[in-house]
Amino acid sequence: DMMKMYAMNGMDMGMNKEGETLILNANNKLVEYVLEHQDGENVGLICEQLYDLALLQQAPLQPDAMTKFIARSNKIMMLLAQ
DSSP: OHHHHHHHTTOOGGGSOTTOOOOOOTTSHHHHHHHHOTTOTTHHHHHHHHHHHHHHTTSOOOHHHHHHHHHHHHHHHHHHHO
8 A cells, every 4th residue: 555655646666676675564653644644735745755764774865866855854844843
């Protein structure tokens, strides 16, 4: 279901090398939130951030992906500051 959510939000799921699988903890509060609020205003933002965080645990992001990650992180912090 999460992979479908990523695809719906226009994320390139081909970024992973062939044979790699993204595994998310279904008990994680953010993952639970996404699954329960699939039409939520910020769900796409959360999905993208979760995906990039998972990638960052394995290797540095490509420069363009890092730029998007930083911009998204700033947007999330601004939402929290409101």
